[in-house]
Amino acid sequence: NAGVTQTPKFRVLKTGQSMTLLCAQDMNHEYMYWYRQDPGMGLRLIHYSVGEGTTAKGEVPDGYNVSRLKKQNFLLGLESAAPSQTSVYFCASSYVGSRSNNIREQFFGPGTRLTVL
Amino acid sequence: GESVGLHLPTLSVQEGDNSIINCAYSNSASDYFIWYKQESGKGPQFIIDIRSNMDKRQGQRVTVLLNKTVKHLSLQIAATQPGDSAVYFCAEGGTSYGKLTFGQGTILTVHP
Numbered sequence: 528n529a530g531v532t533q534t535p536k537f538r539v540l541k542t543g544q545s546m547t548l549l550c551a552q553d554m555n556h557e558y559m560y561w562y563r564q565d566p567g568m569g570l571r572l573i574h575y576s577v578g579e580g581t582t583a584k585g586e587v588p589d590g591y592n593v594s595r596l597k598k599q600n601f602l603l604g605l606e607s608a609a610p611s612q613t614s615v616y617f618c619a620s621s622y623v624g625s626r627s628n629n630i631r632e633q634f635f636g637p638g639t640r641l642t643v644l
Numbered sequence: 645g646e647s648v649g650l651h652l653p654t655l656s657v658q659e660g661d662n663s664i665i666n667c668a669y670s671n672s673a674s675d676y677f678i679w680y681k682q683e684s685g686k687g688p689q690f691i692i693d694i695r696s697n698m699d700k701r702q703g704q705r706v707t708v709l710l711n712k713t714v715k716h717l718s719l720q721i722a723a724t725q726p727g728d729s730a731v732y733f734c735a736e737g738g739t740s741y742g743k744l745t746f747g748q749g750t751i752l753t754v755h756p
Contacts, residue, residue, distance in 0.1 A: 531687075558742050567653075569733055569746035570688070577741050585743070617687050621742045630676045630695065631742035635687030 528553050531636035533618050539642045540608045548603040548639050550618030558621045559601040560585070560633065561593060563614040570617060576601055608643045615640050654751045663724045665750045667717040667734035674745075675738020679708060679719045682731045682749070691719070696738070721752075729754045 531552045540546055550559065557578050562570040572585030576595040590612060592604045601620075605612060619633040657663050669677070676695045680688035694701045694708045694717075701708050707720040717734050731751050735744040 560743070567748065569735075569748045570744075571746075572743060575741065575743060583741075619687075630678070630693045631737065632678065632690050632693065633742065633744060635680075635689070637687050638685075 530554065531618055531620055531634050533616075533636040533639050535639060536637070537640050539644065540605075541644050542609060544608050545604070545606050546608065546641075547605075548616055548618075548641075550601045550603070550620075550636060551599055552601075552618075552620040552634070553599065554620060554634065555598070556620035556622055556634070557598070558631070559595065560619045560621075561591070561601065561603045562617045562619065563587065563612075564617060564638075565614050573603065573616075608641075610643045613641060613643045653748070654753070656753045656755065657724050659724065659726060659754055659756050661724050663721040663728070663752060663754075665719045665721075665732050665734075665752065667719075667747050669715050669717060669734070669736050669747075671736055671745070672712075672715065674736035676736070677708070677710065677717050678735045678737065678744065679706075680733045680735060680746075681728075682733065684730075688733060691732075724752075724754050726754045726756055728752060 534549045560575040561573040571587050574593040576582045579598045582593045594602045616639045618636040621631045621633045678693045679691040682688045692703045705722045709718045731749045733749045735746045737744040
């Protein structure tokens, strides 16, 4: 299994441009998440999805949109990129059902480094 | 909102020493806690977890301690190796849809 994959790995945008980040998982997980990570800070949740066709806002959703048309894919869109969106973006997924100890571990992708000029 | 924080942003140790990384949390309703390791240029990787009804859990070379009285979590790494050099995050979860709240991270540097 590839686990969680993200494309692209790197991207440079100019202010006002748009782009879509793709996350794919092959573990049949129901839940998927998008985070951003800024220097000196932990991961902050942007949006998440609890199943195909559903999305919800996280801690820092402004300026981003998401879609979950297929269970295995979770897309993160930037309609009009701003320098404040320069960050490393991580996608993660987790089980719906709990493990034996009822803890839902999240599995992370390798990240996308985005720079907005 | 509720958040998870760390006392020390950096920790430097010698190879073979034991390392202790600390974390303070504020949400008493969190059901479980997870420690993640993040190496440079990679995504976070699961290390160990602990439920809120436990106070200690051991893994291979790692131990997590939970003190709910003072809302404190720690990760102990025995016989630290250069390969342990990374950023370590604590995260709390269990309140909603598997969402996790992450601390800011501690940079662990292991010197040979």
